[in-house]
Amino acid sequence: MMYRWHAGYVAWLMNRISGVLITFYLVLHIWVIHHLSHGPETYKKVMDILSSKIFMFFELALIGVVLYHMMNGIRIILVDFGNAVWSHKTVFWVLMAIGIVLYVICVWELAGGFLGLIHHEASAMQIAP
């Protein structure tokens, strides 16, 4: 059941969804950390899986999800302790714009890292006999 689409409802719904996704990530993160105790070989195997392209994509998605949750969290703090209860829609869109800029910066940085990794792999393959 829903009432109407508007910034406040969208913000709340996405906050819920992003919260659930971050919880899933936390479980995955604990799973990865857990393999630290199984020695370097096992840990390397897990890290090889996590270095795959699909996980790189997940990593980019994770940054978006965390950034959204963070920006909306700031919005809720501003509603509860600031004056945003009268301008919550404007505050939402301004924070989303800042979030998008931060996301682009993060992706830019990460993409550089990924490209570097791919380049490194390609170089390694060329060197290999």
Next chain:
Amino acid sequence: MMERIFRIFRFNPETDKEPYYDTFTIEVQDTWTILDGLNAIKWHHDGTLSYRRSCRHGICGSCAMMINGKNDLACEKQISSVKGEITVEPLKGFPVTRDLMVDQTHFFEGLRLVKPWLINHTAPPTDKERLQTPEDRKLLDGTWECILCGACTSSCPAFWDNDSFLGPAALLKAYRYICDTRDEGLDERIGILDSKVGVWRCHTIFNCVEACPKDLNPTNAIVQLRRRLIQEKL
């Protein structure tokens, strides 16, 4: 006069297994409200159509209903302001008793819990009313205008999830008295406001602000109550 189509939610729990929609094409005047349209249908087309109405001046709150997906007062909403087919449904979140009428028992029970009346332990002056400064009186603006139509509480997902939640209307009414400089009843209200069904259950979704036909901001009242409770606790 022009023709308009009304698509109306119908449900009689005594005879119908499922709700359904009835369509009526009626002649309306430019100046008619949705309530005028419903009256025309009831008086000239189908006398079994059930809905609440009383004052026709947007002050009693009886005729709150969902008009084309938005909560509104049928007596204030002009037919000319609605384009195309006019869909009229009962307020969401309340059990439907019949057609457009809903059972608001929980809504009014929640309201009673916040003691929506002035609590003052000193006797009033014998020669005059309890006076306020204009500045103190101004604090009440945006709270006293609530007509308890239930449009806000009906739109609240926290209320849908748990109808024991006081809801935005009762909390707005609580704030109306707590921010009144003549009131001394915070101690009597703080228990229910600070409970599981009180201010902390609000998720600041702002549906109540979207739904209020009087353009009030119940979320602001809830935020102000939260700040007051924090001050009291600290």
